[in-house]
Amino acid sequence: xxxxxxxxxxxxxxxxxxxxxxxxxxxxxxxxxxxxxxxxxxxxxxxxxxxxxxxxxxxxxxxxxxxxxxxxxxxxxxxxxxxxxxxxxxxxxxxxxxxxxxxxxxxxxxxxxxxxxxxxxxxxxxxxxxxxxxxxxxxxxxxxxxxxxxxxxxxxxxxxxxxxxxxxxxxxxxxxxxxxxxxxxxxxxxxxxxxxxxxxxxxxxxxxxxxxxxxxxxxxxxxxxxxxxxxxxxxxxxxxxxxxxxxxxxxxxxxxxxxxxxxxxxxxxx
Numbered sequence: 001x002x003x004x005x006x007x008x009x010x011x012x013x014x015x016x017x018x019x020x021x022x023x024x025x026x027x028x029x030x031x032x033x034x035x036x037x038x039x040x041x042x043x044x045x046x047x048x049x050x051x052x053x054x055x056x057x058x059x060x061x062x063x064x065x066x067x068x069x070x071x072x073x074x075x076x077x078x079x080x081x082x083x084x085x086x087x088x089x090x091x092x093x094x095x096x097x098x099x100x101x102x103x104x105x106x107x108x109x110x111x112x113x114x115x116x117x118x119x120x121x122x123x124x125x126x127x128x129x130x131x132x133x134x135x136x137x138x139x140x141x142x143x144x145x146x147x148x149x150x151x152x153x154x155x156x157x158x159x160x161x162x163x164x165x166x167x168x169x170x171x172x173x174x175x176x177x178x179x180x181x182x183x184x185x186x187x188x189x190x191x192x193x194x195x196x197x198x199x200x201x202x203x204x205x206x207x208x209x210x211x212x213x214x215x216x217x218x219x220x221x222x223x224x225x226x227x228x229x230x231x232x233x234x235x236x237x238x239x240x241x242x243x244x245x246x247x248x249x250x251x252x253x254x255x256x257x258x259x260x261x262x263x264x265x266x267x268x269x270x
Contacts, residue, residue: 007249014242021235028228035221046214070151072097076108077132085157085226086110092167093155133220157222165222172211
């Protein structure tokens with residue numbers, strides 16, 4: 001009887017897990033549709049803003065408000081319901097910044113935990129926000145921190161398809177290379193109103209915030225797709241375990257019935 005009761009309790013636990021993972025899967029699938037539509041609708045706008053930022057930065061060959069070099073930022077989540085997407089971002093982050101002179105910043109609890117797990121000894125600043133994918137209002141500290149740098153590299157999970165998310169890096173400061181800068185200076189001439197230094201100062205804050213928002217939208221899309229896969233796998237695993245538990249329960253019950261029949265037959269013979 002104790003084994004039978006234990007199996008019944010395990011089946012109840014598996015049924016609860018199956019319902020929970022199924023609910024998470026449905027929520028993630030519904031959220032992906034909304035995020036993908038929002039991402040596609042804003043893609044053109046973000047591309048135009050990016051091109052404008054590159055143009056202005058390339059035109060400002062001598063006027064720079066940023067005084068420092070490069071800042072590398074790894075965008076991770078606080079929770080572990082997203083498969084391996086956080087780990088892939090951190091691996092790329094550490095590999096691409098190894099032996100390079102740049103400031104390091106990790107956003108999210110998972111990124112900080114990963115650094116501890118690999119015994120990372122370099123100097124890195126850490127930020128943790130209330131949400132897995134923080135809103136722009138929560139990132140004012142990050143934007144203020146990035147304002148001083150000429151190059152700001154964001155490492156984040158890039159959305160390819162629902163089944164594919166890959167670690168990517170983008171420079172939201174858009175520091176132009178000398179070749180691009182020289183090409184712009186030689187072929188295009190602009191009159192800026194207001195003065196270029198004021199425009200650059202505006203771009204270093206407000207436009208970076210807009211470009212960061214685009215990255216955050218893709219981060220949310222990617223981690224949601226990754227969570228959908230993780231929950232779907234967990235749902236299938238829970239279903240398989242539940243089937244096995246029910247089969248074990250049926251076998252136990254049949255064994256008990258057979259034992260009782262044999263016991264009854266033994267009494268009759270006596």
